[in-house]
Structures are given as structure tokens and as C-alpha cells.
Amino acid sequence: MSVESAITEMAKAASAASIEMARCSSAKKNEVLLRLADKIEANASHIKAENEKDIIFAKEKSLSNAMIDRLTVKDATIKSMADGLREVAQLEDPVGAMSKTWKRPNSLEVSRMRIPLGVIGIIYESRPNVTIDAAGLCFKAGNAVILRGGSEALNSNQALAGIVSDALRETGLPEKAVQVVSVRDREAVNVLLSQEEYVDLIIPRGGEGLIRFVVENSKIPVLKHYKGVCHVYVDEGADLEMAKEICYNSKVQRPGVCNAMETMLVHKSEAEKFLPEIAKQFSEADVELRGCPETCRILPDIKTAEEADWPAEYVDLILAVKVVQDMDDALGHIAKYGSSHTESIVTSDYERARRFLREADSSVVLVNASTRFNDGGELGLGAEIGISTSKLHAFGPMGLEELTTTKFVVFGDGQVRN
Amino acid sequence: MSVESAITEMAKAASAASIEMARCSSAKKNEVLLRLADKIEANASHIKAENEKDIIFAKEKSLSNAMIDRLTVKDATIKSMADGLREVAQLEDPVGAMSKTWKRPNSLEVSRMRIPLGVIGIIYESRPNVTIDAAGLCFKAGNAVILRGGSEALNSNQALAGIVSDALRETGLPEKAVQVVSVRDREAVNVLLSQEEYVDLIIPRGGEGLIRFVVENSKIPVLKHYKGVCHVYVDEGADLEMAKEICYNSKVQRPGVCNAMETMLVHKSEAEKFLPEIAKQFSEADVELRGCPETCRILPDIKTAEEADWPAEYVDLILAVKVVQDMDDALGHIAKYGSSHTESIVTSDYERARRFLREADSSVVLVNASTRFNDGGELGLGAEIGISTSKLHAFGPMGLEELTTTKFVVFGDGQVRN
Missing domain, CATH: 3.40.309.10 (Aldehyde Dehydrogenase; Chain A, domain 2)
Structure with missing residues (x-):
């Protein structure tokens, strides 16, 4: 299958899964998060073995020590991923909350209901823990996620992806709710950034170069920050x-x-x-x-x-x-x-x-x-997926609520417009 | 001056003006809106005379009757622009409102303050009234605006732009807070869409072709809807x-x-x-x-x-x-x-x-x-600038509040992080 059709298939599948995710109860979502936390700890040696392959490859390619450090999954990394998921499970689920309801002169009652964004694409560099941290938050907010990590972390990310799939399947949720791109080809990023029909938001995480590349090439809205001065x-x-x-x-x-x-x-x-x-x-x-x-x-x-x-x-x-x-x-x-x-x-x-x-x-x-x-x-938002320095949608730290949006819900009893 | 430098200059000037706009009191903004409404009515014959030039040119170019109809400024169009501005003056100013304040365990008090987006670019087609309707709403929300109408409405839009400048100058606000692009060259749109350093949001208004063009070429976030099925x-x-x-x-x-x-x-x-x-x-x-x-x-x-x-x-x-x-x-x-x-x-x-x-x-x-x-x-939002069918930032009708964002404000008494 070509890169283009592989990524397009993933985006379509994510979009389909996002419908089921939007209906998913908080209890069910928390069950997945807690199960996933346990599995990550139980599979620590498998994850580290796969990570070791990436490290060997990185050393062969003479990547910098700083990069290899970011790439390395230590015991503390395992613990931090699992603990992070357990914390996210504790956070209040924003989905379904309704704002105050106001009444119009014609007796229509209007409110705003918080809903998931739909499908979120995360594009990041070498840290494999982003796979779990970002997926956990997006998932709790009721979204489907497509993760595209750095090619140097491919084995680590695939190992984590397998564990996520198991946790979803065992809980009866669609496996396509969380997908990890396994294509090494950088073209995968370009294809993902053009899936505006299926993907609602792109969050790039990494250096300024990556972020600028994503902003310049995305047809999908991007939440990002370049730097903090x-x-x-x-x-x-x-x-x-x-x-x-x-x-x-x-x-x-x-x-x-x-x-x-x-x-x-x-x-x-x-x-x-x-x-x-x-x-x-x-x-x-x-x-x-x-x-x-x-x-x-x-x-x-x-x-x-x-x-x-x-x-x-x-x-x-x-x-x-x-x-x-x-x-x-x-x-x-x-x-x-x-x-x-x-x-x-x-x-x-x-x-x-x-x-x-x-x-x-x-x-x-x-x-x-x-x-x-x-x-x-x-600041009291719970875990964050990053800090936005552009003003659209979210400005500042982004927690669960910033991974959702609102729609209007209107209660009538037969009103028509004059 | 080249198209590129002309538009870049406008974007820079808008960015500078947006700082002053953000500090502007509600009373001052309403004064401009009401003054502008009066001026539009007082200058109706000038506006219609300039509009007539556009219509003659449109007929020479054999534009469709539907297009010429949208282009034509009638007495009712003048009245509707003026009344619209007076309505916007009546709406509550969202800027400066703070959400509930919450307190952190270390006694930091955190709130969210509503602030303007900054600079908004509006790209639209033949209706000259959009110049006034869109500018009025963006302005009331404390933003600077750059308007780029269809080249077939250039004389009408320039006439309106002159009146807006007068109203701003007479009230002591920066004239660059509302600017109308006078370059006929379509390249102007491309240059505007690449001013991500200075422009915070693009709102396209018009047919699906225009909107898709804007989404595909913009480096700046876009709020839009393609169609309503x-x-x-x-x-x-x-x-x-x-x-x-x-x-x-x-x-x-x-x-x-x-x-x-x-x-x-x-x-x-x-x-x-x-x-x-x-x-x-x-x-x-x-x-x-x-x-x-x-x-x-x-x-x-x-x-x-x-x-x-x-x-x-x-x-x-x-x-x-x-x-x-x-x-x-x-x-x-x-x-x-x-x-x-x-x-x-x-x-x-x-x-x-x-x-x-x-x-x-x-x-x-x-x-x-x-x-x-x-x-x-x-739905009770007051006037709207359009309806968003994409989920980022705003989903549904967009009123004044959707033309703003929030920042976090934090009140401390010496707190540092451990």
C-alpha cells in the first residue's frame, strides 16, 4: 500500500472510531486508562527491549547524546507514563457538560454542550513517552488520535501502540481510536496534514523546526507554540x-x-x-x-x-x-x-x-x-498537552477542556421562524 | 510599492494598532460605531455614486445579474449598514470580562480574562456591506481589521474605507485599526494569508471556491463554513x-x-x-x-x-x-x-x-x-460574523465573544515553584 493510501485509511478509520468515542462513558474511558497503565508496567521489559533497538540504531546513525537521552525509556519513564495515565483517569470528564441554559423570547431554551473535537493528530519527535501522555489526554476528552512520532523511535512507539490496542480491545472499544503511524517515510507527515476531511486538529510537539514545518504544510488547524521568551x-x-x-x-x-x-x-x-x-x-x-x-x-x-x-x-x-x-x-x-x-x-x-x-x-x-x-x-487544569501561544481556540496551557469544543443545543416545542 | 510590501506594511500597521485597540474603552468604541453609522447615512449619495462606477464596470465585464445584484448598494443597504452598527454598539463588550477566580493550594488566585484576538483579516466577495458589517463586529471586540473585498467592488469599498478612517480619526483612535486593501491584484490575498506574524485570524466570506482557496493557502488560522446540508x-x-x-x-x-x-x-x-x-x-x-x-x-x-x-x-x-x-x-x-x-x-x-x-x-x-x-x-448572541462548521475555536454561530480569546491572569504574593 502506498504511504498516501495507508495514512488516508488510518484517518478514515480514526474518523469512524471518533463517533463511537464521542458516545463513550467516562467509566469506560477510565477503565481503558487504568488498564493501560497496568499493562505498561507489566510489559516494561518488552518496551525497554524494543527501545534498545532504537537506541542501537540511533548510535549507529551517530545521533547526539541529547537526542539519545530523549529517546531512552528508563524505569522512571515507564513509571511516569503509568502514573500519568492514572492521573488522567482521575480528572473530571469534560464531555457532555452543558453551560447555563438561556431562554429566548419565543421560549426556545438554548445551551452549549461540551463535545470532543473528533480526530486529533499528534506529530512529535524522539520522546516515546509522548505516545502515551498525549494519547491518554486526547482519549479521555473523547477523541480518536493518530500519533506520528520520530522515525528514530519507531520500535518503541510500535511496542507502546500494541499495548494500547490490547487495552482498547479488551475493554470493547474500537482499536482505531488510538493509532500509531508505522511508516518511516517522512511523506507520511505531509499526507496526514492534508486529511482535513477526517482530522480536526494537529498538535505538533518538538523543536521550532518541526513546528514551523507543520504550520506551513497543514490544511488542518494547528495548536502550537514556537518558543517562550x-x-x-x-x-x-x-x-x-x-x-x-x-x-x-x-x-x-x-x-x-x-x-x-x-x-x-x-x-x-x-x-x-x-x-x-x-x-x-x-x-x-x-x-x-x-x-x-x-x-x-x-x-x-x-x-x-x-x-x-x-x-x-x-x-x-x-x-x-x-x-x-x-x-x-x-x-x-x-x-x-x-x-x-x-x-x-x-x-x-x-x-x-x-x-x-x-x-x-x-x-x-x-x-x-x-x-x-x-x-x-x-494552574489547576490537571495534566496538559502543551501551551498554546497562538490565540485561536486556546491561549496558554491546554488541558482536557481545550481538547474539546462546544455545540449549541436547543430545546423547543414547535417554534418556527417568522 | 510592490503588492508584497504594501500588504506587509498594512499587516504591520494593523498589529501596532491592535495594541491600542485592546486598551480602548467600550465607550470610545461605541462612539466610533455610532459616528460611523451617522456618517454612512450622511454620505449615502457619495457611496452610491462610487458604487455606480463598480456596477458600470461589472456590466462591461458582463458579470451575472446575481453578482451585480449582490454588488449594488441600495438605500436599504445603506440603512441596514447603519442600523447594524447601532445594534453592535448596543451589544455588551466582551473584552476585559474575567471568569470565576479559583484558588490554588499555594494561594495563587487564577482567572481567565477575555481579550481581543488581535488582527483579523476578512476576505470576501462582492457585497460591499460586508466591509461595514464585518468591520463593526471585529472592531467592537477590540480587534484591528484588514478587509479585502472583491476587486469588482473596489470603488464602493474604498468609499466606505474613507468614511471609516474619518470616524476613527475624529474619535482619536488609530486609523490603521480598520484598513481596506486597495490593491486589485489577486496576489494581495496570498500575501495577506502569509502574514502569520501579524495577523491572528482569517475569516473568508463567500462561495465554497473562495473558502477552499483561503484554507489551502493560509498560514493563519481560518474560521469558515463550506456549506449547510x-x-x-x-x-x-x-x-x-x-x-x-x-x-x-x-x-x-x-x-x-x-x-x-x-x-x-x-x-x-x-x-x-x-x-x-x-x-x-x-x-x-x-x-x-x-x-x-x-x-x-x-x-x-x-x-x-x-x-x-x-x-x-x-x-x-x-x-x-x-x-x-x-x-x-x-x-x-x-x-x-x-x-x-x-x-x-x-x-x-x-x-x-x-x-x-x-x-x-x-x-x-x-x-x-x-x-x-x-x-x-x-440564539441570543447578538449580531454574528458567520457560522463555523469546523470545531476549533468556535463551532456554530460566531458573535462578539467568538472574536475574542482568553488569557490566564494570576494573582500572587511572592509564590515560587518548588
């Missing part, structure tokens, strides 16, 4: 002890993730006092600072920031620092260089707190808290 | 008098629109009684029926439906009719041939009403009411 703004009159804790946490607690701070903005009236103190803390944590001229005047030992530093997502122990004139300057910098991901202000001023919340145009805006809280779990 | 299902045991009124209204009250019924499904146990009665009513209204074999057995004078009739959107006084075995058969037919637009059931049975509401996978599902109620105004 997150700012903390230390306002005039801020509690500087609090500011130090928040800036330090935002940068150092986990520098390799998208919600870590990449640029710190400091009001000019606090810079002389604040910068030397926080610089000392950062220096102890091996954070390299790159400053604007005013920052470098106050901290003469640090590197001067270049234009390329302001929009940079370092994802590393590097931080750009800028002294700003006022709130306008701070918001202007964020508007120019930010990525609509996460911004935080440290302030004691009521009016400026309100203004920052309103005007910082990012998916999560915080007052007096670390940028690291932009996370579905931390 | 709407069904009414007359259930076993339905109140047949009610069924007749609803079916008649759904087909005849305004056959040329997307929420008119295109296929009627009748349970086999009601067909012998119901079909001859409704056929008489339809015949008096000059509705042509095309039936399945069983329908044709009961109504021997009508045409036999072909396969092409079931997915057809006639937008005319033609109706496909099918006798179904049961609810499964009806839902199966809708799933196979429907367009996710509007479905209605006429029933007296509680359980089947519930099942139909849950399982008919369309943007609006009704019990005992005409399909013609799939409309933003009728």
Missing part, C-alpha cells in the same frame, strides 16, 4: 526581597523549559540596589548575565547584550537584563521581543498591577509570582 | 402537525440560506401518513421533492433521488426525502452526508430527544424547532 518586570517600589526570589526561581529552578525567564526588566529607580544583589545570587548559580548599557554600568563585569539577545530563548543558564525607564518601556519591550508566552510583574502598586495584567499580551500574566507557574497542573 | 428527522410517534410546521418552515421560509433544510428524514412508521400531507404543502410552495425508493412508492409522482442528492446543498426550493428505519439509520445518514451545520429532530420521546442532542455531530442541534434558528441573533 518570558519576562519578569521588577517595578518601581517593588518588594526587592520578593523580586529576588521570583527572578531567581523563574530563571534557575528549571532553566531548560519554556516558562523559564529569559529577560529580566528592572525599573531604573531600583536598578542600583537590586541588580548587584540579584547578580550575586545568579553568579552563585552560574547564570551568565548579558546586560543593556545601563545594566553594564552598574554591573561592569558582565557581558553586553546584543540585539539578538532580546528575542532569544536561551533555555539555559543565561539571562538578558535591561533597565527600563517606566511601565511603558517595559510593556513596549515585551511587545517587541516577547513570544506571548508568560510575563510576570513584581510590584506593590495596585494600578500598575492592574495595567500589567490587562496590557501584557501573553497567554499567562502574573503579579508577584514566578513565570514557572505557566503550567496546566500548576 | 441541514436535516430534519421526523421521529416515530412525533406530533405530525408540529412536524409539518417545522419541516415547512425549515425548507420554505428562506430557502436560499445555509440553515434551510436540504434533506428530510422520516421514520418508516410515520411515512405513510406524514409524507402525502407534507408533500401537498410543499407542492403548493413549489418545492420539488426528490425521494428514496420508499418515498417514491408513497409519493409516486416525485423524482427519484440520486446519490448526488444526499450531500447536496440546493439553496433552492428542492428537498431530498428519505424514509429511515430508525434513529440509528437517521443518525447514520446525517453522519455520512451532513455538513456539521444544523440538525433538528421532531419527537415526543424523551430518551430519543436526548440521544439526538448528544449524537448528532453538528454545530446546532435542535429538538422540536426549525433549523432556521441556527443564527447568532436568534
